Amino acid sequence: MFEEDFAQTPLLSGLNPEQLAAVTYPAEPLLILAGAGSGKTRVLTTRIAWLLHTAQAQPHNVLAVTFTNKAAKEMRTRLGAMVSHSLRRMWLGTFHGLCHRFLRIHHREADLPPSFQVLDSADQLALIKRLLKQAGISEEAVVPRVLQGFINAQKENGLRAADLDAPDPHTKRLIACYADYEQTCRREGTADFAELLLRAYEVLNARPELLAHYQSRFTHILVDEFQDTNALQYRWLTLLAGGGAALCAVGDDDQSIYRFRGARVGNMADLMTAFGIDAPVKLEQNYRSAGNILAAANAVIARNRKRLGKNLRTGAGAGEPIRFYSAADDAAEARFIAGEIQALRQEGLPLAHMAVLYRSNAQSRILEQTLFAERIPYRIYGGLRFYERAEIKHALAYLRLAVHRDDDHALLRIINMPPRGIGARTVEQIQQQAQSAGVSLFAAAVQLAGASAKIAAFVRLIHDLHERAQVADLAELTAYTVAASGLHDYFAKQKIPAERERTENLDELVNAARFFRPEEAAGWDGVSADTAGVAAVAAFLGHAALEAGDNQADGGQDAVQLMTVHAAKGLEFDAVFVSGLEEGRFPGEQSLGDAEAIEEERRLMYVALTRAKRRLYLSMAQQRMLHGMTRTGVPSRFVGEIPENLLHFLSPKPARRGAGHFDRFGAAQTAAAGGGFYAGLRVRHTKFGKGVVLAAREAGGSVRVKVNFGSAGIKELDTAFARLEMED
DNA sequence: ACCGTAGAATTTTTT
DNA sequence: ATTCTACGGT
Numbered sequence: 001m002f003e004e005d006f007a008q009t010p011l012l013s014g015l016n017p018e019q020l021a022a023v024t025y026p027a028e029p030l031l032i033l034a035g036a037g038s039g040k041t042r043v044l045t046t047r048i049a050w051l052l053h054t055a056q057a058q059p060h061n062v063l064a065v066t067f068t069n070k071a072a073k074e075m076r077t078r079l080g081a082m083v084s085h086s087l088r089r090m091w092l093g094t095f096h097g098l099c100h101r102f103l104r105i106h107h108r109e110a111d112l113p114p115s116f117q118v119l120d121s122a123d124q125l126a127l128i129k130r131l132l133k134q135a136g137i138s139e140e141a142v143v144p145r146v147l148q149g150f151i152n153a154q155k156e157n158g159l160r161a162a163d164l165d166a167p168d169p170h171t172k173r174l175i176a177c178y179a180d181y182e183q184t185c186r187r188e189g190t191a192d193f194a195e196l197l198l199r200a201y202e203v204l205n206a207r208p209e210l211l212a213h214y215q216s217r218f219t220h221i222l223v224d225e226f227q228d229t230n231a232l233q234y235r236w237l238t239l240l241a242g243g244g245a246a247l248c249a250v251g252d253d254d255q256s257i258y259r260f261r262g263a264r265v266g267n268m269a270d271l272m273t274a275f276g277i278d279a280p281v282k283l284e285q286n287y288r289s290a291g292n293i294l295a296a297a298n299a300v301i302a303r304n305r306k307r308l309g310k311n312l313r314t315g316a317g318a319g320e321p322i323r324f325y326s327a328a329d330d331a332a333e334a335r336f337i338a339g340e341i342q343a344l345r346q347e348g349l350p351l352a353h354m355a356v357l358y359r360s361n362a363q364s365r366i367l368e369q370t371l372f373a374e375r376i377p378y379r380i381y382g383g384l385r386f387y388e389r390a391e392i393k394h395a396l397a398y399l400r401l402a403v404h405r406d407d408d409h410a411l412l413r414i415i416n417m418p419p420r421g422i423g424a425r426t427v428e429q430i431q432q433q434a435q436s437a438g439v440s441l442f443a444a445a446v447q448l449a450g451a452s453a454k455i456a457a458f459v460r461l462i463h464d465l466h467e468r469a470q471v472a473d474l475a476e477l478t479a480y481t482v483a484a485s486g487l488h489d490y491f492a493k494q495k496i497p498a499e500r501e502r503t504e505n506l507d508e509l510v511n512a513a514r515f516f517r518p519e520e521a522a523g524w525d526g527v528s529a530d531t532a533g534v535a536a537v538a539a540f541l542g543h544a545a546l547e548a549g550d551n552q553a554d555g556g557q558d559a560v561q562l563m564t565v566h567a568a569k570g571l572e573f574d575a576v577f578v579s580g581l582e583e584g585r586f587p588g589e590q591s592l593g594d595a596e597a598i599e600e601e602r603r604l605m606y607v608a609l610t611r612a613k614r615r616l617y618l619s620m621a622q623q624r625m626l627h628g629m630t631r632t633g634v635p636s637r638f639v640g641e642i643p644e645n646l647l648h649f650l651s652p653k654p655a656r657r658g659a660g661h662f663d664r665f666g667a668a669q670t671a672a673a674g675g676g677f678y679a680g681l682r683v684r685h686t687k688f689g690k691g692v693v694l695a696a697r698e699a700g701g702s703v704r705v706k707v708n709f710g711s712a713g714i715k716e717l718d719t720a721f722a723r724l725e726m727e728d
Numbered sequence: 729a730c731c732g733t734a735g736a737a738t739t740t741t742t743t
Numbered sequence: 744a745t746t747c748t749a750c751g752g753t
C-alpha cells in the first residue's frame with residue numbers, strides 16, 4: 001500500500017489519523033467535514049500535493065476552487081512549498097476568477113466580445129439605475145437594489161429573463177427590467193459577477209465537446225468552504241465533475257454564515273446523495289482553542305437542529321475560564337475592553353494577537369473612539385478597497401473606453417470627470433442622439449462633435465486613448481491615461497489635502513499596471529501573456545474588478561484587530577473579545593422571530609467563539625445608543641447557552657430565570673428601562689396574535705415597542721394604548 | 729455646474 | 744446619531 005510508504009515522507013508526517021485519511025482518500029467523490037481549527041487548509045493543500053507526488057494527477061488535471069482571492073493565494077503559496085511541480089497549468093482560483101479565465105479563453109463560444117468587461121456590484125447598480133431612468137420607471141416603482149437582488153438571484157438559479165413568467169404585475173415588471181438589463185450588457189459587452197458563473201455554466205452545458213474536454217482534463221476537483229456555495233456554483237461543479245472526476249469538497253455546515261447571499265448549506269447533503277457518498281470524513285481534532293472555549297462553542301452549536309453532526313475535541317487543557325462582563329452602557333463596555341487590552345499588553349501579549357469582534361459595523365464606532373482615547377493602536381477591517389476608490393474607478397473607466405468605446409457606463413462616469421464643461425444638459429443631448437440613432441453614447445458624441453468644441457475635445461481624447469491601447473504597453477497606457485485625462489492634475493489642484501492624496505492612488509494604479517502579469521495573476525493558459533494591446537488591458541481591468549485589493553487599513557505597526565464576526569471567519573487570535581452580546585444585536589433583531597435565522601446567528605456565534613486560542617471575553621451593554629435612541633438590552637441567549645461552569649463573571653452575576661433553553665438572565669435589572677418590555681420577549685396582541693419584541697425604547701414619556709407578529713408583519717406599538725400581554 | 733440641505737435608511741460580504 | 748442620496752436652489 002503506498003499510503004504506508006508515504007506516511008513516512010515529510011509530506012504526510014505530522015498528520016493525525018483522520019487528516020491522513022482525508023488526504024490519502026482514494027480518487028473518488030469525497031466530502032470532508034472540517035471543524036473550526038481542524039487544519040482544513042492544510043488537509044486540502046496536502047491532498048493536492050499528495051496527488052501530484054504519487055503521480056495520480058499532473059498539475060493541469062487539478063481544479064481547485066476557493067471563495068476569496070486570499071484563500072486562493074495562500075493555497076498556491078503553501079502548495080508551491082510542498083511540491084516541485086510547476087503550478088502554472090493548475091486551475092487554482094476563485095469561482096469567479098476561474099470562470100472569468102474560462103470566458104476569456106472561450107469568449108467566442110460564449111458570444112462575448114474579446115474585450116468584455118467585468119462589472120462589480122457598484123457598476124451593476126449604476127447600470128440598473130441608468131436603465132430605469134431610460135425606461136422612465138421611477139425608483140419607487142422598482143427599487144434599484146431590489147432589482148439588482150432579483151437579477152442576481154435569478155442568475156444564481158440559472159434563469160434568464162426569457163425563462164421567467166409571473167402572474168403579478170410587479171414581478172412582471174422586474175422580469176421586463178431583467179430582459180432590458182441583459183440586452184444592455186450584451187450591447188455594452190459587460191458581464192456582472194453572477195454572469196461570469198452563469199455564462200460559463202451555460203457554455204459548458206451547451207457544448208458537449210467542450211464539456212468533454214474539461215471533464216477529461218480535470219480528474220481532480222477540490223472545493224474549499226463548500227458550505228458557502230450557491231445553487232449555480234453547485235451546478236457548475238457537479239457538471240464539471242459529472243464525467244467521473246474525483247470531487248473533493250471541504251466544508252463545515254456549522255460555519256455556514258452566508259445564507260443571505262445565496263449560500264446553500266443543503267449543498268453538502270445534496271452532494272452526498274448525488275455522488276453516492278455514504279458518510280463524510282470528519283476532522284474533529286481542534287488545534288486552536290483551549291478546552292473551555294471549545295466546550296462553550298460545542299454547547300452553543302449543539303442547540304441547532306439541522307446539522308450534519310460533529311463535535312470538536314482538543315488535546316489541550318481546559319485553559320482559562322471564559323470571562324463575561326455586563327456593562328451599564330456601550331461606553332462602559334468599550335472602556336472595559338480597552339482596560340483588558342492594556343492588561344494583556346502589560347503581560348506581553350502583542351496587540352496584533354488580540355481581536356475585538358462585533359455583529360455589525362455600527363458597533364465599531366464607540367470601540368474606535370475609546371481605543372483612540374486610550375492610545376491603543378487598532379486596525380479596522382472593512383471599508384473601501386483600493387480598486388473601489390472613486391479616483392481609481394475613474395481612471396479604469398478611461399481604460400475601459402480605450403478598449404471598448406461603446407461602454408456607455410464608463411463614458412457616463414467620466415465624460416465630465418474631471419469637469420470639462422459637459423454638464424447634465426449636454427449629456428442629455430448625447431443620450432437623445434444615441435437613442436434616436438440607435439447607437440452607443442460614444443458614437444452619438446462623435447456625431448455631435450461638430451456642434452460642440454467641448455464634445456469634440458472629449459472625442460479626440462478617447463480616440464487617442466483607443467489608438468494607444470492597440471499598441472502601447474499596459475503600464476505606459478495607464479500612465480498616459482491618468483495624465484491625458486486630466487485626472488491627475490484635477491486632484492493635484494484640490495484644496496482639501498485628503499483630495500490631493502488621491503493622486504498617490506493614481507500613481508499606485510500606474511505602479512500596479514507596471515507589475516501586472518496576466519499569466520501570473522491566475523496562471524492563465526491559453527491566453528496571451530502579452531502586456532501590450534487590448535487583451536492586456538482587458539485582463540488588467542478584469543483583475544481590478546475581481547480582486548478589489550486589501551480592505552484593511554494601514555498595516556505595519558502592532559495593533560488590535562477590529563472586525564465583524566463575518567470578517568473574522570478563518571482567522572484566529574490569542575485573545576478574542578465578542579462584544580454587544582445582547583438580544584436584538586447578536587442575535588440581530590431581524591432574526592428574533594425566525595427559527596432559521598436564529599440558527600444562522602448561532603453559527604455566527606460559533607464562528608466568533610472558535611476564533612479564540614487562549615482567552616475569550618464575552619461582553620454586553622445594558623443600554624446602548626442606537627439610531628439616536630437609548631435602547632435597553634438583555635443578555636444574548638447565546639451567553640445563556642454556555643454552561644455556567646465555564647464562565648467567570650467579571651460583573652455582578654445576573655439572575656438566571658427559568659431552566660429552559662432561553663435563559664433571560666439579567667432581564668430583571670435591565671427591562672425596567674423599557675417599561676417591562678425588552679427584545680426577545682414573547683407577547684400576545686388581541687388583534688395580531690403572538691409576536692416577539694424586536695426593540696423597546698422610551699420616547700417622550702411613553703414606551704414604544706417594535707414587535708414581529710410573524711404573518712401579521714412587524715408593528716410598532718405604543719404600550720400605553722396597545723393591549724399587549726406578556727407571554728411567559 | 730456646484731453646493732447645500734432635507735429625507736431616508738440602518739446585518740452580515742465576496743466576487 | 745450618522746451617513747448617504749436625491750433634489751432643488753443659486
